[in-house]
Amino acid sequence: MPETHYTIVIGSGILPSVWPQIKAAHGGFNRFVVTDEHVVAAGHLNTLLGGRPASHFIIKPAGEVSKTIDTAVAIVEAMEKAYFGRDTVVIALGGGTVGDIAGFAAAIFKRGVPIVHVPTTTLAQADSAIGGKTGVDSSASKNAFGAFWHPAAVYIDIATVATLDDRQYRCGLVESVKHGLIADAGYFEFIESHLDAVLARDLDALETLAEHNCRIKGRVVEEDPFEKNKRRILNYGHTIGHAVEAASGYELLHGEAVAIGIIAAGLIEGELGLSEPGRSDRVRAVLEKLDVPTKLPADMAEEMVIDLLRHDKKAVDRWPRFVLLDRLGQAHCEAGQYAVQVCREIVEKVVRELR
Amino acid sequence: MPETHYTIVIGSGILPSVWPQIKAAHGGFNRFVVTDEHVVAAGHLNTLLGGRPASHFIIKPAGEVSKTIDTAVAIVEAMEKAYFGRDTVVIALGGGTVGDIAGFAAAIFKRGVPIVHVPTTTLAQADSAIGGKTGVDSSASKNAFGAFWHPAAVYIDIATVATLDDRQYRCGLVESVKHGLIADAGYFEFIESHLDAVLARDLDALETLAEHNCRIKGRVVEEDPFEKNKRRILNYGHTIGHAVEAASGYELLHGEAVAIGIIAAGLIEGELGLSEPGRSDRVRAVLEKLDVPTKLPADMAEEMVIDLLRHDKKAVDRWPRFVLLDRLGQAHCEAGQYAVQVCREIVEKVVRELR
Numbered sequence: 031m032p033e034t035h036y037t038i039v040i041g042s043g044i045l046p047s048v049w050p051q052i053k054a055a056h057g058g059f060n061r062f063v064v065t066d067e068h069v070v071a072a073g074h075l076n077t078l079l080g081g082r083p084a085s086h087f088i089i090k091p092a093g094e095v096s097k098t099i100d101t102a103v104a105i106v107e108a109m110e111k112a113y114f115g116r117d118t119v120v121i122a123l124g125g126g127t128v129g130d131i132a133g134f135a136a137a138i139f140k141r142g143v144p145i146v147h148v149p150t151t152t153l154a155q156a157d158s159a160i161g162g163k164t165g166v167d168s169s170a171s172k173n174a175f176g177a178f179w180h181p182a183a184v185y186i187d188i189a190t191v192a193t194l195d196d197r198q199y200r201c202g203l204v205e206s207v208k209h210g211l212i213a214d215a216g217y218f219e220f221i222e223s224h225l226d227a228v229l230a231r232d233l234d235a236l237e238t239l240a241e242h243n244c245r246i247k248g249r250v251v252e253e254d255p256f257e258k259n260k261r262r263i264l265n266y267g268h269t270i271g272h273a274v275e276a277a278s279g280y281e282l283l284h285g286e287a288v289a290i291g292i293i294a295a296g297l298i299e300g301e302l303g304l305s306e307p308g309r310s311d312r313v314r315a316v317l318e319k320l321d322v323p324t325k326l327p328a329d330m331a332e333e334m335v336i337d338l339l340r341h342d343k344k345a346v347d348r349w350p351r352f353v354l355l356d357r358l359g360q361a362h363c364e365a366g367q368y369a370v371q372v373c374r375e376i377v378e379k380v381v382r383e384l385r
Numbered sequence: 386m387p388e389t390h391y392t393i394v395i396g397s398g399i400l401p402s403v404w405p406q407i408k409a410a411h412g413g414f415n416r417f418v419v420t421d422e423h424v425v426a427a428g429h430l431n432t433l434l435g436g437r438p439a440s441h442f443i444i445k446p447a448g449e450v451s452k453t454i455d456t457a458v459a460i461v462e463a464m465e466k467a468y469f470g471r472d473t474v475v476i477a478l479g480g481g482t483v484g485d486i487a488g489f490a491a492a493i494f495k496r497g498v499p500i501v502h503v504p505t506t507t508l509a510q511a512d513s514a515i516g517g518k519t520g521v522d523s524s525a526s527k528n529a530f531g532a533f534w535h536p537a538a539v540y541i542d543i544a545t546v547a548t549l550d551d552r553q554y555r556c557g558l559v560e561s562v563k564h565g566l567i568a569d570a571g572y573f574e575f576i577e578s579h580l581d582a583v584l585a586r587d588l589d590a591l592e593t594l595a596e597h598n599c600r601i602k603g604r605v606v607e608e609d610p611f612e613k614n615k616r617r618i619l620n621y622g623h624t625i626g627h628a629v630e631a632a633s634g635y636e637l638l639h640g641e642a643v644a645i646g647i648i649a650a651g652l653i654e655g656e657l658g659l660s661e662p663g664r665s666d667r668v669r670a671v672l673e674k675l676d677v678p679t680k681l682p683a684d685m686a687e688e689m690v691i692d693l694l695r696h697d698k699k700a701v702d703r704w705p706r707f708v709l710l711d712r713l714g715q716a717h718c719e720a721g722q723y724a725v726q727v728c729r730e731i732v733e734k735v736v737r738e739l740r
Contacts (some may be wrong), residue, residue: 058702103454103523103530110526115700138493140698141520141531141612166495168458171465175458176496177532257496343495345470347413 037183038160038248040240042233045077045148045187052146055183056119059144060085062109064125064132066092072193074150074167078123085112089128094280097127099175105135119144119182125151126158126199126284133164136256137179144182150190152202153285156209156243159184161251161264172276173343178256186244188236200320201285203228205269206239207316208292209246214265215359218240222312225319262369263361265344266353267292270381273338277330282323289322290384297380299354299362306357326384349374367385393515393539393603395595397588400432400503400542407501410538411474415440417464417488420478421447427548429505433478440467449635452482452738454523454530456665460490474499474537480506480553481513481639488519499537505545507557508640511564511598514539516606518618527631528698533611541599543591551597555675556640558583559622561594562671563647564601567618570714572597577667580674616725618716620699622647623709625736628693632685637678644677645739652725652735653710654717661712681739690736704729 039051048252063086065075070088087105089096109118117383120143122132129147134213136145147159165176191199220238221228227235247264254261271291275282282290296310319322326332342350351369354362364370394406407416418441422429425443442460444451464473473691475498477487484502491500502514520531546554560575565573576583582590602619609616626646630637637645651665670680681687697705706724709717719725 070494099454099458106529107523107525110529110696113695113700115698115702117701134493138532140529141518141533163496168462170462174461174465174495175493177493178496230428287425340468341465343470345468346470346472348470 031287035252036181038186038244039184040186040188040237040244042189042237043187044185045074046080046191048148048185048187049078049080049082051185052119052183055250056144058111058117060118061121062086062112062114062118063121063123064089064105064128064135066090066128068092068126069124069128069150072150072190074123074190074193078121078148085109085114086202089131092124092127094127097131099166101131102135102138102166105132106139110140116140116143119146121146121148122159123150125149125154129154129158130164131166133162133179133181134166134175134177137164137177142179145179147181147184148321149184149186149273149294151194152191152199153205154202155186155188155240156202157205157247159186160244160247162255173272180255186240188233188240191236192231199231199284200229201283201289201322203320204285204289204292204322206243207313207320208264208266208288209243211292211313211358212266212353212354212361213246213250213359214242215357217246218358222316225316229320239337259368262344262351263353265369266355266361267295269339269342269350269352270294270335272342273335274326274330276338277334278327280377282327286322289317289320289324290326292306292317293324294384295352295354295381297383298352298376301376301380302354302372304354304356304362309358332378332381332384336378339377344369352377390607391536391538393599394543395541395543395599396546396590398542399540400429400545402434403503403540403542404433404435404437406540407476407538410692411499413472415467415469415473416476417441417467417469417473418476419460419483419490421445421451421480421483423447424483427505427545429478429545429548433435433476433503438492440464440469444486447479447482447573449482452485452486452521454521456486457493457521458492460487461494464494471495471498471565474501475515476501476503478503478505480504480509484509484655485519486521486538488517488534488628489521489532492519492532497534500534502536502539504539504541506549507546507554508600509557510541510543510546510595511557512560512602512619514541515599515602517610528627534646535610541595543588543595546591547586552638554586555584556638556644556677558675559640559644559647559672559677561598562668562675563619563643564598566647566668566710566713567708567716568605568623568714569597572601573713576637577671580671584675595720614721614723617699617706618708620724621710621716622650624694624697624699624705624707625649625690625732628690629681629685631693633682633688634694637682641677644672644679645681647659647672648679649735649739650707650709652738653707653731654739657709659709659711659717664713667713687733687739688734691733694732699724708731
């Protein structure tokens, strides 16, 4: 199986150099690219290939709706049809859903072949391309299918985010905010003070973000690659976030739902006496400047969110654990555990306050 | 992820004691049993549960035809529907296909939950329950889907094979013969000299077989859990065997096809000057006494077998490598590699000789 140590290359305009690097690292291997129609339209597939022919699979339609076991099966069957064997490297070019689907397909193709991530969105560059989590849904079961499958390499060309639409761009930054909150107060302050440059897609600011994100997430994953404990801190804001995302019928983007989840986590911290003065206002101010939601959509029933929490992937005894902060840059730890029990009453109260 | 070291318990009539042992080892976990209609009819599910209620999934129809991604998806959805989370242990009760499907479902359910194998056939007890290989097919792609997923424990009740039909019983013994051939001449001689007792399902003889099989396979897998090299020796007879199995439209059982593959490997060894005097006659005599086929079915086209070899999971450059023997109990190694190149002409000649 792939190692949990791997190369991450960060730069601006590096996409044309990625293909020869993959070829050099996987000599003699077949290369199979998985991407989606948005990425193709943005010109990134052409830039990656530079006119070279290559077997590929274009996910249609782009987005969460295609993140299904059926798409993963279709990718495996396309590789099989091309007579590709275990001597194949899969290359995921795109955002979070492309990486999730392609990574899962690589994990289950002939008991696993290497995956290289080439993330092209703020979300994927900050988060999903690093750490080896993959997963897809079925029509009956959201997020029920997945595997840990660490990449062979990650190539982050920060210039590729120039083609993202504004909503995707902004909501992908929520994971960067989360990294600051859970692990590095200085990084949170950098985001606070450089938010205009980040929103203007300034390449220097984006490169600093990418470096911090990879360092923080990489260190946490290295310490706990299969999410036994410490890695759970990366789930900050995600427990209620996932429930809100599902309750919206995936109308809310992942980062938007996580923003609401981060606000909810802050409210729980307040209930438990874990909040420092001023912290929650600073967090709220950054999220508001990102123009992501900080409360539930008007038409969303709180009861639905609460019911969905019972289905959480990490639920124990049908109720999830929560990641909380002690202070800015420091996750809360209780009896050695980073995902802690919070009684239903407090969670239900907080969900009702998200108005 | 599960460890590559795990408990294997071997005994006669131990099935009623397995449930409490799993409960003790996975305290607080949900238990989900995957089995098939034959195993239920044989009474083994009742014996395992001892009247306790338990969530379970019964594969229908039993056998290779149900070893599909659709069945694995249905199992995952059944666990999801029961509100089971990552605190779930999957128990595979049955033969090779049950173990393959249940193991794969456990590997992909919420990024992986523990699997316990309780094999009830000669094939599964000798081979498939040990070693962590799992896999399923789609309608378009045989054997394209799989994962390495090592069990949390294996419980082998040799008395359960009493209910097997004669054909299943005999062909499952082919993997035991293979273990002797690749790793232990003394074990091969034990099988040779105790074949009447083994065929009479004598419990002492079966216990000796189980012990040898687990020791040999366990040692090879421990040395190379993800099949980088040494583990490939377990594939002896399987390269041509898999092609023959596919060419028969899975009318031949796995062990029957592997028996033909073992004969083919012996013929390749002869072509390459690797055979000792008398060895191939001894191997053929044991397989004939097991009453498994040693040549291609009359209606099978050699060309189809050869074409299918190009689709082999382990093919490099669209042609598989082969595992061969230097002598009884000793796999052939060339430049440090146990799966070696054999030119197409020799393989094609040998396939045509399987008449």
